[in-house]
Amino acid sequence: MTGHGDLVAELRRSVSGAVIWDRNELAGRDPGFDDRNFGAAALVRPRDAEGVSALVRFCAGKGLSLVAQGGRTGLAGGAATTAGQIICDLGAMNRIEEIDPRARVAIVQAGTTLAALQEAAAVHGLDPGIDLAARGSCTIGGMISTNAGGIMAFRNGTMRHRLLGLEVVLPDGRLLRDLTRVLKTSAGYDLKHLFVGAEGTLGIVTRAAIRLDPIGGSSATAIIGTKDAASALHVVGHFLGRAGTSLRAAEIMWHGFASAVARTLGIDSGELPLDAPCLLVLELAAPTAEEATQALEQGLSALWAEADIIDGAVAMSLEQAxxxxxxxxxxxxxxxxxxxxxxxDVSVPGGAIDAYVTRITEGLKAIDADYSPYVFGHLADGNLHISINTDNPPRERYRAIEDVLYAGLQEIGGSFSAEHGVGLDKRDAYERHADPVKQQLSRAIKALLDPSDMLNPGKIVGPGPETR
Amino acid sequence: MTGHGDLVAELRRSVSGAVIWDRNELAGRDPGFDDRNFGAAALVRPRDAEGVSALVRFCAGKGLSLVAQGGRTGLAGGAATTAGQIICDLGAMNRIEEIDPRARVAIVQAGTTLAALQEAAAVHGLDPGIDLAARGSCTIGGMISTNAGGIMAFRNGTMRHRLLGLEVVLPDGRLLRDLTRVLKTSAGYDLKHLFVGAEGTLGIVTRAAIRLDPIGGSSATAIIGTKDAASALHVVGHFLGRAGTSLRAAEIMWHGFASAVARTLGIDSGELPLDAPCLLVLELAAPTAEEATQALEQGLSALWAEADIIDGAVAMSLEQAxxxxxxxxxxxxxxxxxxxxxxxDVSVPGGAIDAYVTRITEGLKAIDADYSPYVFGHLADGNLHISINTDNPPRERYRAIEDVLYAGLQEIGGSFSAEHGVGLDKRDAYERHADPVKQQLSRAIKALLDPSDMLNPGKIVGPGPETR
Structure with a gap:
């Protein structure tokens, strides 16, 4: 085994132009959303795809594991590293290489942040059509690798649907270059989709072509109190189908979540209708903000009785919004x-949401009478985020909670991981709740592309036959 | 080798409840869009996924090739069969099992036609968001297997983007069941995307969950004459970004195409502005048909000078539309x-369309001074359909024409097959114009899933190592 100092020196020779931090330098840095991110022997920041390829070949030759990292905002441990591993940090590859307004496409390096792409596209009146709270840190490569979703996915699709072309370094160091800039391509197996949501276990994304949409109109915001998700979905259905306006967000919060956040932020029910069992936040776009406000007001008053609306307010100032x-x-x-x-982070089909929330609330109480879920999420695509009001429980207890949350989800067509991926933290859930044939085929594909289990080993499909 | 009568009898015993036509019965039937579709030894029409699985196992055991067929409207020879092969016809599996209006999803069997799904969804004010001229015959399974596109793809994506869940029979007869009904799922490798556009070479699609969108508003139609595609794209860009309305179609026809069709159908330039180099057809939706008409008129007159519009008319009657x-x-x-x-059937990024059409027009003339292309297509996604004004040429000549059409397409981010697939007819193009690493990886994936090259052999990736 190579000594630590030797390793860094060899990395420096093998990946020309790369910035390298050894484990001491890593120890003093911010690991992002997950304390486990910086457990590696070294972090290497290549300056281009050839550098990534050189790093992959170096690690393959030395029998070292390599873990790709973007903005380190992942929430499932997909970028966690351990002592013998090397990090491939895409942070230096953050160039927006081109915005083509006529083809409505952006060519970006994998380390570009979402916010940087949003800003560069906005100059041309365009937008990547995907948005999430970590926009300032999360990177396009990371969003592809987890198939990120966010607030606008119900209308524009997830990251997979925004992706036109991809460049990936494969585990043998070769570059797969499929930088199509067009939406329609049926030119053989569309292999780029294999790497979407693969969390860096099949290849390392280095460059992408991202679809852009024109930004049009101005929007208004409303908050509506309803008795349940069904009632909120009725409201959403109306605005989704309403011609002349365009729904930009439909977020839901259950009372437990909203009241806890409001209390912490010092918002009171004089400002917002916080007493309803469910709160729906709508953002509606129209040619002008006045028209958007009017459309929200008219729509809500027309729906008031039939949708069982309890309370509601259209924001009358930017401050309120x-x-x-x-x-x-x-x-x-x-x-x-x-x-x-x-x-x-689960997906539940629209019609099944209320029954799901009732079931998990009861199931959690059966584990511990004090347990209750904080629930919020993206109503129009059924993506719910759920936290339990307890400190990190022991493993057995955690599993019991998981079982309550995931039982029956597959059968109703939902998903135990909507937009955060599997990483390490949902490995157990994956093995217990994903289709067994899918698991077998996934392992076979991992073994085909990465036979020595070099890239991000242990994530999603689990450790390979020869654990490193 | 089993005799022909024996084969049919054995098929009958092995696939219970299936309708079976032998080669004599096939000879008297309509093979659909491609004369080569009915070259097989027999056609088997299973009644459910278990029947498809039984048929797959039967063929595996006998060393027979199996070719899946849906509506037989394919345009690349993807469903062509030869004497020793068996057809798996999905026509009896045409049930719309469920429309869930709250989750906005349809669960359909693979043999369901697009038109049947459109009608069933419309009852709930919903639509599958994809449309093409073969809607009455083409099937959902076939559309998934070719990643169909059509008129609305620029806004709603291709078939891949409409697909939420999939059930597939694998080459070993196992069922991969991933009938997710939600848009967001990052629960491991999303293997359903492997089968999208794989033309039945990796598995046979038996059931799908399709996303539905609310239908809102009424639309108006306009035809606009411009000097080139850039000018037409300027018009499209305006209406794409116009709040309060929604662009439903943006089709382009070059003069040679439009005048030949008009002559054949008996439409004259008194009715439509047929003299311009390019004709753009727009369909715009708004809350009412009157508002849509008004928005088209206002938009076009505002754009007239800056977009270099030559001529144009908004349809004033249903008859004109x-x-x-x-x-x-x-x-x-x-x-x-x-x-x-x-x-x-190529894809060309927006900004490169005029140069492409000029280049191929000149290139074709260099082959034969009488050659000229009929060009039309879906402008907003760059998908052009091109026919050459000549009878089926000899192979070498055909290759020369292909080279003119495909040269440089990959480099500018286009695709030599936009929505028709590869099948047999674009095999040559695939080998000469697809990325070599992509080709190698695709062959490896085919060999992994279908090691004996049983499913639709010879299509897309070509014959396997042991040609059957």
Missing amino acids: RTIWRLREESEVIERLHDHPPSF | RTIWRLREESEVIERLHDHPPSF
């Missing part, structure tokens, strides 16, 4: 109410 | 002007 969005977006205050509370 | 759409949709009249004219 901001307060509504703070309530929804500052969800991390929930995470701070407890020490590493168990947190989940 | 129908005439405009006949001009665009009755493109098969072009195919009948010649005997099997060479036909192509």
Whole structure:
């Protein structure tokens, strides 16, 4: 085995132009959303795809594991590293190489942040059509590798649907270059989709072509109190089908979540209708903000009785709209109410949401009478985020909680991981709840592409036959 | 080798409840869009996924090749069969099992036609968000297997983007069941995408969950004459970004195509602005048809000078709108002007379209001074359909034409097959123009899933190591 100093020196020789931090330098740095991210022997920051390829070949030759990292905002341990591993940090590859306004496409390096792409596209009146709270740090490569979703996915699709072309370094160091800039391509197996959501276990994304949409109109925001998700979905269905306007967000918060966030942020029920069992936040776009406001007001008063609306308000100032969005977006205050509370990210088909929330609330109480879930999420695509009001429980207890949350989800067509991926933290859930044929085929594909289990080993499909 | 009568009898015993036609019965039937479809030894029409699995196992045991067929409307020879092969016809599996209006999802069997799904969804004010001229015959399974595109793909994505869940029979007869009904799922490798556009070479699609969108508003139609595609794209860009309305179609026809179709259908330039170099057909939706008409008129007059519009008319009656759409949709009249004219289906990024059309027009003239292309397509996603004004040429000549059409396409981010697939007819193009690493990896994946090359052999990736 190579000594530590030797390793860094060899890395320096093998990956020309790369910035390298050894484990001492890593120890003093911010590991991002996950304390486990910086457990590696070294971090290497290549300056281009050839550098990534050189690093992959180096690690293959030495029998070292390599873990790709982007913005380190992942929530499932997909970028966690251990002592013998090397990090491939894409942070230096953050160039927006081109915005083509006529083809409505951006060519970006994998380390580009979402916010940087949003800003560069906005100059041309365009937008990547995907948005999430970590926009300032999360990178396009990371978003591809986890198939990120966010607030606008119900309308524009997830990251997979925004992706036109991809460049990936394979585990043998070769570059797969499929930088198509067009939406329609049926030119053989569309292999780029293998790497979407693969969390760096099949290849390392180095460059992408991302679809852009024109930004049009101005929007208004409303907050609506309803008795349940079905009632909120009725409202959403109306605005989704309403011609002349365009729904940009439909977020839901259950009472337990909203009241805890409101209390922490110092928002009171004089400002917002916080007493309803469910709160729905809508953002609606129209040619002008006045028309958007009017459409929200008219639509809500027409729906009031038939949708069983309890309470509701259209924001009359930017300040009011901001307060509504703070309530929804500052969800991390929930995470701070407890020490590493168990947190989940599931997809539930629209019609099944109320029954699901009732079932898990009861199931959690059966484990511990004090347990209750904080629930919020993206109503129009059924993506719910759920935290439990307890400190990080022991393993057996955590499993019991998982079983309550995931039981029956597959059967109703939902998903135990909506937009955060599997990483390490949902490995157990994957083995217990993913289709067995899918698991077998996934392992076979991992073994085909990465026979020595070099790239991000242990994540998603688990350790390979020869654990490193 | 089993005799022919024995084979049919054995098939009958092995696939219970299936309808079976032997080669004599096939000879008297309509093979659909491709004369080569019914070359097989027998056609088997299983009644469910278990029947498909039984058929797959039977063929595996006998060393027979199996070719899946849906509506037989494919345009690349993907469903062509030869004497020793068996057809798996999905026609009896045409049940719409469920429309869930709250989750906005349809669960359909693979043999369901697009038109049947459109009608069933419309009852709930919903639509599958994808449309193409073969809607009455093409099936959901076939559309998944070719990643169909069509008129609305620029806004709603291709079939891949409409797909939420999939059930597939694998080459070993196992069922991969991933019938997710939600948009967001990052629960491991999303293997359903491997089968999208794989043309039945990796598995046979038996069931799918398809995303539905609310239908809102009424639309108006306009036809606009411009000097080139850039000018037409300028118009499209305006309406794409116009809040309060929604662009539903942006189709382009070059003069040679439009005048030939108009002549054949008996439409004259008194009715439509047929003299311009390019004709753009727009369909715009708004809350009412009057508002849509008004928005088209206002938009076009505002754009007239800056977009270099030559001529244009907004349809003032349903009759006029129908005439405009006949001009665009009755493109098969072009195919009948010649005997099997060479036909192509490429994607070209927006900004590169005019240069591409100029280049191929010149390149074709260099092969034969009489050659000229009929060009039309889906402008907003850059998908051009191209036929050459000549009878089916000899192989070497065909290759020269292909080289003109495909040269440099990959480099500018286009695709030599946009929505028709590779099948048999684009095998040559695939080998010469697809990325070599992609080809190698695709072959490896085919060998992993279908090691004996049983499913649709010879299509896309070509014959396996042991040709059957």
